[in-house]
Amino acid sequence: MALNANKPNEGGKKFAPQKNIEAGVYPGRLVQLIDLGLQPQKPFKGEPKKPVQELMWTYELVDEFMKDEEGNDIVDKPRWQSETLPFYGLFADKAKSTQRYHAFDPQEVEGGDWTKFIGAPCNVAIVNNPVGDKIYDNIAAISAMRPRDAAACPPLVNPTKVFDLDAPDMEVFNALPKWIQDKIKGNLNFQGSLLQAALGGEKKAPAKKEEAPAAETSEDAPY
Numbered sequence: 001m002a003l004n005a006n007k008p009n010e011g012g013k014k015f016a017p018q019k020n021i022e023a024g025v026y027p028g029r030l031v032q033l034i035d036l037g038l039q040p041q042k043p044f045k046g047e048p049k050k051p052v053q054e055l056m057w058t059y060e061l062v063d064e065f066m067k068d069e070e071g072n073d074i075v076d077k078p079r080w081q082s083e084t085l086p087f088y089g090l091f092a093d094k095a096k097s098t099q100r101y102h103a104f105d106p107q108e109v110e111g112g113d114w115t116k117f118i119g120a121p122c123n124v125a126i127v128n129n130p131v132g133d134k135i136y137d138n139i140a141a142i143s144a145m146r147p148r149d150a151a152a153c154p155p156l157v158n159p160t161k162v163f164d165l166d167a168p169d170m171e172v173f174n175a176l177p178k179w180i181q182d183k184i185k186g187n188l189n190f191q192g193s194l195l196q197a198a199l200g201g202e203k204k205a206p207a208k209k210e211e212a213p214a215a216e217t218s219e220d221a222p223y
Helices: 098-104 146-153 170-177 177-183 194-198
Strands: 024-037 053-069 073-085 121-130 135-143 161-163
Touching: 024 073, 024 177, 053 121, 073 098, 073 135, 098 135, 161 170, 170 177, 170 194, 177 194
Parallel strands: 024 161
Antiparallel strands: 024 053, 024 121, 053 073, 121 135
16 A cells, blocks of 8 residues: 555544443453653653653454444444553563563563564453543553453454554554654654654764663553
């Protein structure tokens, strides 16, 4: 399929307004991993926070579907649920990113390599959080499936996507919604990066790469 970087994805097909997903635990599969790069953080209690690397995880719920205007399931459009979290090494055992990893690899057999688990089944616990006059669906936890449930888990409907800023796949990048593209391009290490060069930016020696804090693992949001 031809891709035109001058006509980026603005968010895909428009659907009828969707109700919130009922709170509960859903079977799903990891369908997407997006490296968002080093991102600035909002102040906490008036104190500035250091920038951190962020990763977006997306799960395809295998038995929850988008609804048409009559409220019927669109069986080829399963619901997706995403979350963006600070991304730390496994030594940060209390970090949510480490907890998520251990749902797939509790013994760390794969040495922290998230790409080994793209498409893997898991249980996705969803909660409904009110913020002002809106209610948002958020992920409370990810847990391992029992082996027999994993064996019976339906396959993914959508193709998987992995985007790594150290080796940017431009077909994946150009297929992302524009707001995600903009967030990635806004990361603090974009200048002089491989992604900037691939997008036609000035080819120059990379600026000194900013590093995320090694041991800071506090996260303000509950989910």
